Amino acid sequence: MLRLNSTPNPSNAFNKRPFDKNRILGGSTFLVTFLMMILIGTVVCLRNVEFFSSRDLSGKQSSVRGATVTDDSDKSTESERGEDRTSMIPSSTIPSDFTNAVSQLAMTDKDLDWDDTIFQHFESDNDPVVLESHKLLFFTVPKNSCTEWKQLFRRMMGYEDWNKPPFLHPHDPRTNGLSYLGTYDKDKQEEFMTSPEWTRAIFIRDPLERMLSAYLNKGLSEERYIKKWCCKISPKETEEERQSELEYLEKTNPSCVPLAPWETQPNVDTFTFETFVNEFMLQCNDKHWRPQSQRMYPNNWKFLNFIGRMENLHEDAKKLLQKIGAWDEFGSNGWGKYENMSMFERARSDSTNTHSKDRFAQFYTPELKKKALEYLKGDYQNKYLNFTLPDDVDESSI
Ligand SMILES: *[C@@H]1O[C@H](CO)[C@@H](O)[C@H](O)[C@H]1NC(C)=O
Numbered sequence: 457m458l459r460l461n462s463t464p465n466p467s468n469a470f471n472k473r474p475f476d477k478n479r480i481l482g483g484s485t486f487l488v489t490f491l492m493m494i495l496i497g498t499v500v501c502l503r504n505v506e507f508f509s510s511r512d513l514s515g516k517q518s519s520v521r522g523a524t525v526t527d528d529s530d531k532s533t534e535s536e537r538g539e540d541r542t543s544m545i546p547s548s549t550i551p552s553d554f555t556n557a558v559s560q561l562a563m564t565d566k567d568l569d570w571d572d573t574i575f576q577h578f579e580s581d582n583d584p585v586v587l588e589s590h591k592l593l594f595f596t597v598p599k600n601s602c603t604e605w606k607q608l609f610r611r612m613m614g615y616e617d618w619n620k621p622p623f624l625h626p627h628d629p630r631t632n633g634l635s636y637l638g639t640y641d642k643d644k645q646e647e648f649m650t651s652p653e654w655t656r657a658i659f660i661r662d663p664l665e666r667m668l669s670a671y672l673n674k675g676l677s678e679e680r681y682i683k684k685w686c687c688k689i690s691p692k693e694t695e696e697e698r699q700s701e702l703e704y705l706e707k708t709n710p711s712c713v714p715l716a717p718w719e720t721q722p723n724v725d726t727f728t729f730e731t732f733v734n735e736f737m738l739q740c741n742d743k744h745w746r747p748q749s750q751r752m753y754p755n756n757w758k759f760l761n762f763i764g765r766m767e768n769l770h771e772d773a774k775k776l777l778q779k780i781g782a783w784d785e786f787g788s789n790g791w792g793k794y795e796n797m798s799m800f801e802r803a804r805s806d807s808t809n810t811h812s813k814d815r816f817a818q819f820y821t822p823e824l825k826k827k828a829l830e831y832l833k834g835d836y837q838n839k840y841l842n843f844t845l846p847d848d849v850d851e852s853s854i
């Protein structure tokens with residue numbers, strides 16, 4: 457049963473704590489938390505694990521490095537793909553007054569959950585981007601236009617190649633020159649996360665639409681990503697090798713079979729949305745479809761003071777940039793192929809797509825929607841995300 461606007465479900469695996477903090481009093485909380493972070497950090501580093509990395513189908517962490525995954529995953533950007541910019545849900549269903557409506561209470565570091573991986577810097581960009589010049593902390597979310605955001609931040613930092621190759625895909629934290637929260641000391645982290653002078657922003661997207669978009673992009677058009685990271689399919693020399701790969705997948709990961717061998721081009725009939733939702737997604741925990749509510753630990757959401765919606769991308773981005781005093785200089789001009797557009801201006805024209813509702817209905821049968829909502833229920837339970845269930849879904853049926 458789905459409870460809206462309730463506190464996040466404590467049985468969620470993501471919420472698991474190594475200890476009960478309430479039992480530890482006063483100053484020792486700090487020390488213990490700090491030591492736990494180091495311990496967790498060490499274990500995590502040794503295993504080459506990071507929160508937004510790909511995992512293999514057996515549930516074990518993939519041994520690939522996070523940064524490599526990121527590079528590969530974003531080879532073609534959202535910006536270049538029409539379907540990603542297209543709102544598949546009629547905009548009338550979207551609450552328009554949500555942006556920036558999260559109340560700002562006086563909070564201290566005691567309310568911060570320091571165990572959260574947002575405070576640690578891995579080789580992938582799970583920790584938020586810091587712009588000290590504009591007092592901005594920005595939580596990127598895969599599939600939510602994170603390419604353009606990083607371009608913007610590089611531009612704001614004065615990199616002249618912000619819109620030139622190779623920085624059209626500025627995802628590698630080792631080379632993109634961006635600042636990340638995990639590289640600062642604890643005092644600074646606390647300041648950025650709690651100071652009323654700072655803006656802490658995230659852009660979120662309707663969960664069902666994001667899942668469909670993940671399927672269309674990562675499942676079909678950029679399918680090499682999932683072949684590689686979810687299925688461990690690779691190019692083979694001989695027919696024999698291809699055959700044995702197929703047999704292996706049949707035994708171990710049946711939902712990967714439609715994607716083999718490497719040269720196969722899956723389509724909506726051979727690798728169906730149904731397979732994706734019912735089997736594939738559940739076995740491959742990936743940042744492109746993982747619920748957005750897992751972007752940070754439940755107790756840290758309340759520190760955000762700007763929540764933008766992908767469905768209102770142009771308007772909300774403008775609001776955010778105006779709030780931090782960066783719109784005129786960096787947002788209002790210089791974007792697009794001819795450098796004569798404002799940021800996300802193209803998204804505005806795309807959102808008028810009249811076929812989007814049809815397409816949504818075409819993929820989401822009632823059963824599939826139910827299954828998808830089960831997977832995504834954490835997003836609907838998170839009161840800061842403030843998503844509303846589709847009209848035709850009965851809360852109690854989930
Ligand atoms: C959440 O969304 C509803 C509309 O669905 C809106 O009326 C409400 O103001 C929103 N809450 C916040 C905190 O923005």
Ligand SMILES: *[C@@H]1O[C@H](CO)[C@@H](O)[C@H](O)[C@H]1NC(C)=O
Pocket residue numbers: 794796797
């Ligand atoms: C930008 O420039 C191109 C090429 O000169 C032109 O076709 C287009 O209409 C311009 N767009 C805007 C928004 O001015």
